[in-house]
Amino acid sequence: MDERSVVTAYRRLSGTYDRFFGPVFEQGRQVTVGKMDCQPGDRVLEVGVGTGLSLAHYEEGVQVVGIDVSPDMLEHARARVNGSADRITLQLMDAQSIDYPDNSFDKVVAMYVVSVAPDPKKVIEEMKRVCKPGGELFIVNHFSQGKGPMASIEKLVSPLSKLVGFRPSFPLDGFLRMADLHVLETRPVNAFGYWTLIHARNPDA
Numbered sequence: 382m383d384e385r386s387v388v389t390a391y392r393r394l395s396g397t398y399d400r401f402f403g404p405v406f407e408q409g410r411q412v413t414v415g416k417m418d419c420q421p422g423d424r425v426l427e428v429g430v431g432t433g434l435s436l437a438h439y440e441e442g443v444q445v446v447g448i449d450v451s452p453d454m455l456e457h458a459r460a461r462v463n464g465s466a467d468r469i470t471l472q473l474m475d476a477q478s479i480d481y482p483d484n485s486f487d488k489v490v491a492m493y494v495v496s497v498a499p500d501p502k503k504v505i506e507e508m509k510r511v512c513k514p515g516g517e518l519f520i521v522n523h524f525s526q527g528k529g530p531m532a533s534i535e536k537l538v539s540p541l542s543k544l545v546g547f548r549p550s551f552p553l554d555g556f557l558r559m560a561d562l563h564v565l566e567t568r569p570v571n572a573f574g575y576w577t578l579i580h581a582r583n584p585d586a
């Protein structure tokens with residue numbers, strides 16, 4: 382995966398994304414935003430906001446910045462939030478190099494993004510950097526199983542990652558070692574619990 386292939390993959394997917402990935406990922410979005418328990422005045426960064434399907438789940442009074450590297454996905458998000466510009470800001474930005482100062486947000490969330498970005502380690506480092514000390518991080522992703530029938534399918538489609546726009550082979554234990562997160566909870570979400578929500582606390586300074 383590289384940035385160009387991500388942008389190309391999501392240019393292709395953007396028109397049909399909501400129809401297919403809207404319902405498939407929806408329970409995970411709702412559980413995640415519910416778990417975030419945002420309070421009025423909270424500043425939230427949503428990394429890889431895509432077409433903005435999660436944005437309706439945030440309470441009024443929460444300031445949300447959504448960033449994405451795909452102009453095509455963001456165009457759909459912009460149409461969706463039309464009229465909420467006072468509390469939702471959308472920006473074309475690479476999550477591997479976030480253009481905000483350290484400690485800018487109370488909560489930082491990435492839904493279905495870390496196995497898509499070219500350098501997941503850099504994304505996590507940036508999420509931690511812009512999150513306030515003691516703030517909260519939320520990551521939802523599919524992590525590969527390593528065994529069972531799904532493992533064979535993941536291996537089979539692995540060489541197609543540029544085409545499908547994500548890395549099918551992405552094990553949880555390797556990710557947690559690499560991310561070095563202070564994990565508070567992990568829980569399965571979406572159909573068959575096939576995706577995992579990770580809730581972590583950003584270390585105090």
Ligand SMILES: C[S@@+](CC[C@H](N)C(=O)[O-])C[C@H]1O[C@@H](n2cnc3c(N)ncnc32)[C@H](O)[C@@H]1O
Nearest residue numbers: 429430431449450451454475476492493497498
């Ligand atoms: C599977 S979609 C998820 C979209 C949305 N979070 C949702 O719940 O439907 C992955 C999104 O991550 C974005 N993305 C991938 N790499 C990125 C990066 N380095 N920086 C910002 N966004 C990125 C893609 O453009 C795409 O919109």
